[in-house]
Amino acid sequence: MKGIVFNLLAQVVQREYGEDAWDAMLESASASGVYTSLGTYPDDEVGRLVQAAASMLGQPPQAILRWFGRKAMPILADRFPAFFDPHTHTRDFVLTLNDIVHPEVRKLYPGALCPVFDFDGDDDDEVVQMRYHSHRKLCALAHGFVEGAADHYGETAIVTEPTCMHRGDEACLIVMQFAKAS
Template sequence: MKGIVFTEFLDLVEIKFGLGMVDKIINQSKLESEGIYTSIGTYSFSEMLQLLQHLSAQTDISIDGLLLTYGEHFFSVIKKTYPGLLATYKDPIEMLSSIENHIHIEVRKIYPDAEFPTFIVEEKTENSLIMIYKSGRAMHHFGLGLMNKTFEHFNSTASIVLEKIKEDGTEVKFIITKN
């Protein structure tokens, strides 16, 4: 997992819960990196999982809830880092339907060894989109947070329903209907 995911996560934890919480969850975890991350480094997903588990235990916020908030936060990182990429799109449905075939390809140019979830478009209309998310990391609520902010970016709203295809969350259907 790319370091930017860790650095931004810890920045969010500091903003929401304070530097003491950052120290606490790092110290509670058994991290090969010792909690020292660079945005261009690559780290084990197990480290993120430990940080999330400890933050969840400390805050009584579910891991899915934390991932949703983090996904919403991470959209601002994308907006700041890739403004040209976002400017390519005029509509949130268009943008979300191009995650696999355009956005991930562009980001891979910067982070060639990045591992992304797979998004398969099952059905697309002007105002709706059905996509299948597949990832061994089961971070679909992070994706939901990004989707929420995508609609906000385009001054739009949507109903987004998650249906777990696999109970462990490694395969999820997103049913998106633009309001």
């Protein structure tokens, strides 16, 4: 996992719960905390950190990931406005992930293993179906990112996951629909 994800997590935790909470999480997860955005770190270190947060907050890890994704989005929008600015709707932004956002990510962070999403449905469909398949099984993080993106565009996202690798399915199907926030 690329260091930027760890840095995002640190930023979100420090912002929402303070420096001490991050220290405690590192300690609880036996993680070094030495992360730079250019480095690459073991995948399971993310898992341990999420697990630590889950224990500390008394919530399931999936909820922690979803929360993290949603809260990380404003930071990303702040750092990489070029990805967000061309769009006015979440749907359009989400559909650029494979072709624009992830290629740029790979340029910036050589060796990044970005997931490839399979999108289903016509351009006009209101509902976007996104198939996610990765041994990291971070569908909840994707879910959170989608919600965070909707927040950015002033929309609400209705996200369901009819199939999920965590429930023994082969891949996760993330179905989303967006509406203008009332």
